[in-house]
Amino acid sequence: MEVTTVGLDLAKRVFQVNAEGAIVLRNALRRGQMLPFFAKLPRCLIGMKACGTSRYWARELIRLGHDVRLMPLA
Numbered sequence: 001m002e003v004t005t006v007g008l009d010l011a012k013r014v015f016q017v018n019a020e021g022a023i024v025l026r027n028a029l030r031r032g033q034m035l036p037f038f039a040k041l042p043r044c045l046i047g048m049k050a051c052g053t054s055r056y057w058a059r060e061l062i063r064l065g066h067d068v069r070l071m072p073l074a
Contacts, residue, residue: 003041008048010057039064049073 003025029037034057038046043065048054050070058068 004044006041006044006046008046008057010048010051010053035060035064038066041066043067045069047071 027037038061045067046061047069048057048071050072054070058070061068
């Protein structure tokens with residue numbers, strides 16, 4: 001099954017990664033595991049809430065070829 005959309009929950013230490021629809025992957029990643037993990041994924045849409053470090057992660061994920069969308073907090 002190909003991953004096309006990922007929801008990324010940024011936190012201080014462990015980040016949660018969930019894929020679209022029926023969950024095809026669910027990972028908890030530490031900061032140092034983030035970029036190697038996403039470098040292995042095919043290009044996909046990554047959605048995350050706008051917070052203190054979200055712009056940094058968005059830039060890094062875009063450099064890896066992903067499409068990133070930041071969403072304002074409700």
